[in-house]
Amino acid sequence: MQPTPKQAAEAIGINKSISRNVGDQLIRLVLFLAASVSVVTTIAVVYSLSAETISFFLDPAVSLWEFLTDRRWTPLFGESQRYFGISPLIIGTLNVTFVALVVGIPLGLGSAIYLSEFATARTRRTIMPLLEILAGIPTVVLGYFALFFVTPILRDIIPGLNLFNPISAGLVMGFMILPTISSISVDSMQAVPRAIREAAYGLGASRVEVVLKVVVPAALSGIVASFILAMSRAIGETMIVALAAGAKPTFTFDLRETIATMTSFIVQAAKGDQPAGSIGSRALYAVGSTLFLLTLMLNIASNQIVRRYAERYE
Amino acid sequence: MSVSILSDAERKRIEGKRRRGKAFVAVTAVPVVLALLLVATLFFDVITDTVSWQIVEPSQTTASWSFSEGFAWGNTWENVVTKELEARGEDPAAVLNNPEERRRFKLRNRVELLWSLNGQPLRYVVSNSRDDTVDNIGVFEGFNNQEALLANLRDGQELRLNPWLDFAFLSKNASRSPLMAGIGFAFIGSLWVIGLVILFSLPIGVGAAIYLEEYAPDNRFTRFIELNIRNLAGVPSIVYGILGLYAFVRLFNFEVTVISAALTLSLLILPVVIIASREAIKAVPPSLREASYGLGASKWQTVSRVVLPNAVAGITTGMILAVARAIGETAPLLVVGAAGFIPRAPSGPLSEYTVMPIQIYAWVGENDPEFANVASAGIVVLLTVLLVLFGAAFYLRRRFERSW
Amino acid sequence: MSQTVPENHVTVRTDPVAQEDALVAIDHLSLWYDQFQALRDVSLTVPKNQVTALIGASGCGKSTLLRSINRMNDLVPSVRVEGKIHYEGAELYDASVDAVEVRRRIGMVFQKPNPFPKTVYENVAFGPRLHGYKGNMDELVEKSLKGAALWDEVQDKLNQSGLGLSGGQQQRLCIARAMATEPDVILMDEPTSALDPIATDRIEQLIHEIKKDFTVIIVTHNMQQAGRVSDRTAFMHLGVLIEEGPTDQIFTNPQHEMTENYISGRFG
Structure with missing residues (x-):
């Protein structure tokens, strides 16, 4: 009978340092616990959000129907004037996100095409870090810039524009999400095989035709994923909105009006120091849950698309 | 005198394509330029905002104070001010405990951290050279309207350029008065x-x-x-x-x-x-x-x-x-x-x-x-x-x- | 046996191509990648509606030569070219000629099948669309797929991804795609090296069939293949065109020692 490798090893005394093995097992356990922190974090996020959100809906003053359909959101007001319809916050968020995407998508995709396909390697090496700096500017600084620099200029151009408005916030946010769109799109365009580009060149396509008719379509899923991720970031962005778009929940599609977003409401409620367990505090968690679910769905969609696309050229 | 390998029509098409292609490349470069321009504008705006013109009026207190010898690093603001007031021969409690007096003192005096070559290198100095601010004007507006601003100054008023980001800003702390506020x-x-x-x-x-x-x-x-x-x-x-x-x-x-x-x-x-x-x-x-x-x-x-x-x-x-x-x-x-x-x-x-x-x-x-x-x-x-x-x-x- | 080529080597030509049969005439072409000279003073006349094979060991410059005929090498930033390629009275490397024009007339099939991640139909229609084809696209797609002997296999899958076909089918799709732009010349860069013997056989038959409509220049390091498909063969070594002539001549009676060594498998 053949000895197993383990038996063989023991026979010649390799496996005798048991203490070393125990040490290794202990280290393995510690590292495993470190990795588990992320799982614990997720559970904690979900638990903290849902516990208070459930309390929110169990409150006799609130109904799920009202939450979904009412067009007024005033949970921090006195009891007689309280309304709990989240739609103004959703609409406000969409207003800002819309402006951000209108600005960010063409700019992000354009710069990605330039950096991936037209710029020399040297230009790319110089510009990419600068875009990273743009991505790294704290959003409170971008909010300051939107409020004190962009808004005054816009108010000279657009009549009836409020001091706090989604256009100014969205414009600056468009630049904030530009590096996200750009870097993911560059990656997915660079992943398009050379062979396919050459095939197009061989058919008499010009450089631009290769880019527009072959590279961009082939990288489309990655590009779309970058748009979705950027949208998720715009929805979750707080400081630019809190500083430049205001905190007045309004059900309006007029981009000149002061609005409130889900995030700016959360800031407002938190700053107001709502006592734990009050309806105002619970409203904060309910809005937080909505925000969390919305961004989670977008992130999962974006990840799914990227994964499917990654398999395609394997 | 080159002979084309294509028909004239097709050659023209390609010619047009090439022109449009060049334009397209230029268009895709625009967002990059815009993004860099935004970063540059942001830095420029933020930096120029740290300077403003101020119209100031001399303080009503007549005592003109030269810098004291200063107070050691590690003193709190209250500490420094108390010692300073004692040195000036005033009653610290009367100033610090009366909100009105306290505010006035803060508007007219600054506790600044200075670097000095003799004695203790880092020391706090209380200066009362700050005057009452009448107006605050943006740096470019101030440059553009300097003549008008100067012409409109009333007796005793002065137009000054105030750099908000000075050495003292780093050591000053939270304050409700802008002149006193710092990031310490x-x-x-x-x-x-x-x-x-x-x-x-x-x-x-x-x-x-x-x-x-x-x-x-x-x-x-x-x-x-x-x-x-x-x-x-x-x-x-x-x-x-x-x-x-x-x-x-x-x-x-x-x-x-x-x-x-x-x-x-x-x-x-x-x-x-x-x-x-x-x-x-x-x-x-x-x-x-x-x-x-x-x-x-x-x-x-x-x-x-x-x-x-x-x-x-x-x-x-x-x-x-x-x-x-x-x-x-x-x-x-x-x-x-x-x-x-x-x-x-x-x-x-x-x-x-x-x-x-x-x-x-x-x-x-x-x-x-x-x-x-x-x-x-x-x-x-x-x-x-x-x-x-x-x-x-x-x-x-x-x-x-x-x-x- | 010497593997270096003397500086002053003069290409041995058997039964040279007559002026009136010529379509592409490569005229003293040299090419550098940075400092490295990949082609040394190559002159080769390619006859119309025939298959010309370029053979030689890896790195001999045969692919580089092929890719300089439709100016694919322009895509490599460090390339420098001297010499001329005459083509129907025009000069392909003339400053007034756009590489895009050249590739419009001289199509290419690559070593590995490289269909676009689009449908079979869109793959074939890609070139004609690019060049503003005005006729009936469905007919052109069908004609091209038939020309590439692929129609019977894919006529039900026109709207499926080209990447879903087998390797041999993909390569024939790439040939159909090249044919659809109706070029004069089709360059083939080792088109069967990634395929199994049965798929290879089909492609070789196809090459025979299409030469009545197209002039084919094929790079191969499979000498049997060169023997089977080509009318004329050119042997290259270290960037130099050693010998060229009718294929049967080159294979049965090579004039130059190096050609003979290569043919008989003594190096390469």
């Missing part, structure tokens, strides 16, 4: 918070990365952890604030302290740290590990003596960028209750705190227009810190970029 406490607060963030997130983040790269079996739970980390990286930062509010502020009862902030931000940057560390560990070639095992090293010996030393540059780069993100985060800290104005400098994990971005946010929210200048001075300090960190990260990345 916030800077110290940021140091405390970030110090703790590094303490928490570095070992956990790197540990998790080592586990996932070197130890984890390829099973469902591992994939679940990976999925988790990816999704956590996309959770809006404000949601971490809600978690922090629920767990650290209320459940663990840490309240509004440095440790609540640090724990919240640690969870926030943990996914970034893990992802960056995994990349760095992955970049260490398998041949090095095999060599180590070949010499009879155990798994942990291989990881700690071969893999980590070779991944340290990448991990450091990722850590610096993550820390840079934590330094600039505002939203989650607003939710966990950080305030813009605190009475004392943070002195430990359990003390009250403010950090630079929160301080900036609080200043932007103030009504006095001068606070916009103060906020911009704060922003310049914050951006300077971040640029130093980015610079370090880029340097490390270039320096240690290896092709194995």
